[in-house]
Amino acid sequence: MTLVAIVGRPNVGKSTLFNRISRKTSALVDDFPGVTRDRNYAQITWEGKSFAFVDTGGYVSTDSSFIEKQAREQVLLALEEADIILFVADAKTGLHPEDTLLVDILRRTSKPIFYAVNKIDGPEQTRHLAEFYELGIDRLYPISSAHGFGIGELMTDLAELIPAPPEEVEETETNEIRISIVGRPNVGKSTLVNQILGTQRVIVSPIPGTTRDAVDTAFERHGQRFVLIDTAGIRRKGKTREKLEKISIIKALQSIERSHIAIILIDATEGVTDQDLHIAGYIQDRARGCVIGINKWDAIDKDPKRTKRFMEEVRDRFRFFPFAPILTFSAMTGKRVSKILPTVSEVFAQYNQRITTGIVNRALEQSLQRHEPPMVGGRRLKFYYATQASVRPPTFVLFCNYPDLVHFSYERFLTNQFREAFNLDKTPIRLLFRGRQKGAGEE
Ligand SMILES: Nc1nc2c(ncn2[C@@H]2O[C@H](COP(=O)(O)OP(=O)(O)OP(=O)(O)O)[C@@H](O)[C@H]2O)c(=O)[nH]1
Ligand SMILES: Nc1nc2c(ncn2[C@@H]2O[C@H](COP(=O)(O)OP(=O)(O)OP(=O)(O)O)[C@@H](O)[C@H]2O)c(=O)[nH]1
Incomplete structure (x- = not known):
């Protein structure tokens, strides 16, 4: 943008x-x-x-x-x-x-x-x-x-002067996986980019992004095409880091916007900070797939108790992202960096998953049996039918009698049930509630 x-x-x-x-x-x-x-x-x-x-x-x-x-x-x-x-x-x-x-x-x-x-x-x-x-x-x-x-x-x-908006690239069914690497200054983004690209022999080509500075890098690994968003932007070092903050966060947001999967980097030596959550909140709002990458793992004391506490803290602070895999690695030494792309691929596969309508409805029925919809304002909430409307992320439409009255806690219950039933434990999913369709073509 x-x-x-x-x-x-x-x-x-x-x-x-x-x-x-x-x-x-x-x-x-x-x-x-x-x-x-x-x-x-x-x-x-x-x-x-x-x-x-x-x-x-x-x-x-x-x-x-x-x-x-x-x-x-x-x-x-x-x-x-x-x-x-x-x-x-x-x-x-x-x-x-x-x-x-x-x-x-x-x-x-x-x-x-x-x-x-x-x-x-x-x-x-x-x-x-x-x-x-x-x-x-x-x-x-x-x-x-x-x-x-x-x-x-x-x-x-x-x-x-602003170019016309590009055709919606999002839903074109290419299988390239677009990855953004985001995080606070100094967490090791560019070290990670170099480490990932350094180990990839087949660098396809740099491709110009939407703005003049944004150069993405495409490469292939085991036949899968990946695109690292704004590689040039990540590698370019700002001299005056603090003052860049306002613009650099926008850059991060733009990268997230253009990606399927965002890797949010956390500095293991510093733990999770508010700004990390700030950026993660945006990944959540845009319903992108997410991998939480804990970098600089080489630099901390790996006493088992301490590690356990650290991981619990990360999970807790990212509790709104229960589906995001957490990886620990060292971008500098390269240790366990090789886990990143396979994990991204796994998240991406789920992010694109389609579930047949029969299975969706079976899961809905079972969920309704397990936990009857609550009464809302003296009225019984009734669900009729559900179907998957789109992917990236998997989005399900549930038709019911009072779509506006579905309580947050029941929505969360259904979300968890769907996740479990469809094996979508690593991707965000979306549930939309609609009134009963009155006739063909009507909303
Ligand atoms: N110990 C350790 N240091 C690391 C690791 N990864 C990066 N660093 C160091 O952390 C510092 C910042 O790394 P960069 O890759 O420049 O971080 P960045 O996120 O691109 O930084 P900005 O350009 O400020 O956004 C450098 O001194 C790196 O050498 C790691 O895995 N372990
Ligand atoms: N008369 C008049 N006053 C204005 C106008 N626009 C801004 N001001 C006043 O100018 C003063 C400075 O406005 P700001 O918008 O805070 O200026 P700024 O450039 O953002 O200032 P910094 O934050 O220091 O960079 C305020 O008292 C505004 O009310 C205008 O169009 N007409």
Whole structure:
């Protein structure tokens, strides 16, 4: 997905603009689920084009010279990582020497840049625009983030640069397994990529991903084709790790989006952190297959008691992922890395599993017998029929009398029953509840 970064001096109104675009416009906003804590990025659809917005601002320092340095760094990082840059200046303060500096940096790139002058709240203020033409930019967008003026036009021009959404690749029945490797900085992602690719002789070819930086790598193993998503992105080392955080998480989300199976790496020497769960939450929301990889296993004390406690803790913190296999390995020494691809294949096979309708209905009947559906609001919940609607992940539609009243705990019960009956212990599955079909072709 195309990534648009908003950059500019402190206080020019970047977050106000971001908020307006992500919440208060008619743009359809799909917050990245699972990562709602950080409000700095949003997935947006404007005139049929989808893209992600990131606000690079929010400088913590109060020392103004330091802030300016930080702003410059953000611009450099945005240039490196984003596909389109949206530069914002402030009409109220007027043209600032620092604006000129930032614009000079931006000029060095061939990436598309949009220049907006903010806080032009009414027609009488458009005169403030004049001095910004000193920057030598042909097209300036006068906007008011606070009042919403000029935003629509800017967004429309921006959307024009974004490629049309690709045909839904997801459901094409190719058998290549698309894998994303995600995790916090320093967990060993690139070491693992090198280890996996180093042991694979048949590297098919690097294939350009959706954005210019994203280069995926395809290879074959025992006749199975694998694609490692965004190999280039994983290998590229960020110099200023901390500040990359905002963009790097979006990159991870985008990789997950494009993959079938996500390998989330945990650093054994640090244990499971909140951010690991944050990323995992996104894998869950997107219903991707998942393998939990505990890396740097060589570096910890392998006292059996301690190991047992460690594994229990991982299971507990990932309790929302009971189906994700957990592997321990060392990307550095290569020990047990060979387990990864077979495990991924196993998860993928289940992720694609189709169950015949007869078997689905037998499992439904048995589940209903084992545990009668509860009364809801004085009414008895009744299930009529079930069928598998799709794969990736296996998704089952259950027709019943009160589809909206199926309680979470009963849904969980049915999910567990289905998992067991169909041997789907390693993949997410989805249950959808629908009202009884009234006639052919009707929902
Ligand atoms: N008059 C006017 N004020 C605005 C407009 N947009 C933002 N502001 C004000 O400008 C100030 C700074 O806005 P922010 O959105 O926090 O600026 P920022 O660029 O995100 O700041 P950093 O977080 O430091 O990077 C706030 O007081 C806003 O209310 C606008 O269109 N018109
Ligand atoms: N002991 C040990 N160290 C490892 C292992 N895997 C990676 N490391 C070390 O951990 C550090 C980070 O590894 P990278 O592969 O660069 O991690 P990364 O996740 O790609 O890092 P970012 O680029 O910051 O996201 C390096 O110093 C590696 O040598 C491992 O299995 N065992």
